[in-house]
């Protein structure tokens with residue numbers, strides 16, 4: 590819900606923008622409303638951003654931009670096909686978002702914890718700009734699976750994802766290249782370059798997903814492929830949320846005592862010998878290991894191309910704030926939504942196949958709601 594004060598702040602920003610051509614600073618908002626501190630002004634603006642009324646570029650002065658005010662003409666809500674409510678909805682995110690951008694009808698309410706059946710690009714177009722914290726997905730690529738002949742415009746998906754993500758939001762993708770006549774298709778590299786050159790992202794990192802349990806040991810003329818790429822795309826200057834603590838991995842030599850010669854000085858001599866205990870857990874690098882065995886879930890096995898649930902679990906913990914919103918535009922059997930539900934985050938899923946939408950619903954229903962979120 591928007592409070593009375595937040596509505597007043599929104600009106601003040603709207604008026605200042607149209608009168609001066611730029612938004613007020615947080616300190617000007619504080620003074621105008623006699624707020625206790627700049628943090629209180631920041632809180633109100635963040636709230637307006639979270640419920641889709643303004644955008645704000647982090648670490649940049651006067652960077653608030655109004656994208657909706659109640660005076661904007663209401664749109665006709667579009668019917669949503671195949672909607673599921675997982676019971677996870679955080680009601681204060683169900684604030685009405687009635688507005689139009691470039692004449693497109695947008696969802697009246699952000700369809701939280703729902704699976705939307707249809708083409709990813711067409712459905713993404715209805716999702717309001719700057720409304721999503723994190724996208725985790727694995728697109729179909731190189732016609733490796735036919736998916737009943739559905740086609741896909743991956744460059745358009747990149748552009749729409751960039752639009753719907755909040756500033757500082759992240760899109761993590763799992764992708765590989767097919768091999769034909771001993772040559773790789775390069776789809777993963779082309780997609781990375783296209784999304785950075787044309788969709789507005791920068792490449793935060795490319796993580797290697799190391800797959801344990803992959804087939805191919807008997808291949809005679811090529812290596813067994815036991816990795817996929819996980820490019821992590823960033824919108825804006827820096828991730829607005831980053832918590833790598835839950836992703837730590839055990840240290841090989843944890844608990845042992847390390848004795849070293851200390852640091853080398855510029856004249857070549859070393860500082861005194863240091864002795865310290867090696868921590869049991871350490872920061873993860875850029876090769877992430879997962880068991881590729883269908884998570885032993887019979888429902889999940891009904892889908893031909895899934896990723897382990899642990900992948901979205903890791904990305905969500907690292908890049909999605911506790912009350913944030915996750916999106917998977919190719920939700921398949923629902924792995925991303927299952928992870929989001931387990932972690933108490935809101936999520937939106939899209940898939941073109943009615944069969945997979947139903948499968949995902951079944952999996953999500955069977956996933957218990959966390960006791961604490």
Ligand SMILES: C[S@@+](CC[C@H](N)C(=O)[O-])C[C@H]1O[C@@H](n2cnc3c(N)ncnc32)[C@H](O)[C@@H]1O
Pocket residue numbers: 707708709710726727728729736739740741742892894895896897918919920921922923924925939940941942945
């Ligand atoms: C690689 S699978 C995703 C699997 C998912 N990560 C999981 O773990 O279940 C890709 C999915 O994209 C869907 N798909 C194919 N073309 C699509 C399109 N144009 N729009 C939306 N979904 C599409 C397919 O039905 C398939 O379920």
